[in-house]
Amino acid sequence: MYSGEFDGAAAFSGGGFMPSQATTVPDPSSSFSKNRNVRTLLPMTVKQLSELSSNDESSASIDGADVNTITVVGIVCDMQDKEPQFIFLIDDGTGRIECSRWAHEQMEFNEVNQISKGMYVRVYGHLKAFQDKRSLNAYSLRPIIDFNEITSHFVECIYVQLYNTRLRYSFDEGKSIDQMVLNFLRRPEFLANNNGVHRNVISQQLNLPMDKLMEALESLNENSLVYSIDEFHYKSAVNA
């Protein structure tokens, strides 16, 4: 259960909850499907989870960030023992979500036995959807002992949303997006590729909405910093 599913190094690199662009190298031969090398760990409220854009958990996203692993903090309001599956209903004050924890080894049973109804817990897990119902596949549940963690969790939820919607693009928005796109196209693997990069790939890799990307590409094109190979592919005009 633990090995292979959660890559701690990838999730926590970059010094925070947000994956650093420096740590990910996109595979130019990949299709437009989600880049699974980027793992995110997002603190979220149940209200945010209920509003995620897609019912298919393999492509859910929020504010431009992929949703892989999430963490919630709340009170256990109900517990069901359906060994080896344990189902916890967690209420974080914004809503309730069901979290399933599978236990096969002693360590996992020990973890589950520590949890009781009415307790505040921290949950790490993956979002899963079955028909219309969303729930969490929890791989870690632990009791909260320092209640400042509750305040901290919700403040982090706010910060991550703020980061993904605003701070990611600096105040001088126009300039930094142009630079970001240019830097992207100047990566060695793209400079070497004469076919250019499809604009969908740029948009997805940089988490940029298409209209903003096209503004940047047109501006860079006008300044002869990039050129378009066909209607959709772009290449840097200058070798870095």
Added chain:
Amino acid sequence: MDTSNPAVFVNGGLMRMYVGRRIRTVIQVIQSDGGGVTGKSTDGHQLVVKGPQPGFPLTTFVEVIGIADTDRSIRAEIWNNFGNTFDTQSYNQLCQLANGEFKHLFI
């Protein structure tokens, strides 16, 4: 997932916005007697919490989840002991953010 019955983060000053609605707040217990529990909210207001008290003794800081009866009193459903040390300043700021521009993340 059920988001139909949220409990809004409030401090003393924000309670007036949610009279009759389900709220949650942390208070510092000043006094506890038959009339209820009197506590200080994270922004320094005095609040009274009524309702059946829990079977366990209360720590200095307690989270109360319940219905705001008035702008200074709560009918408690749930009591959670938050221990004898708690960062009230951060909690107070969270209450303001959760009721301000980030309200949509909570209710």
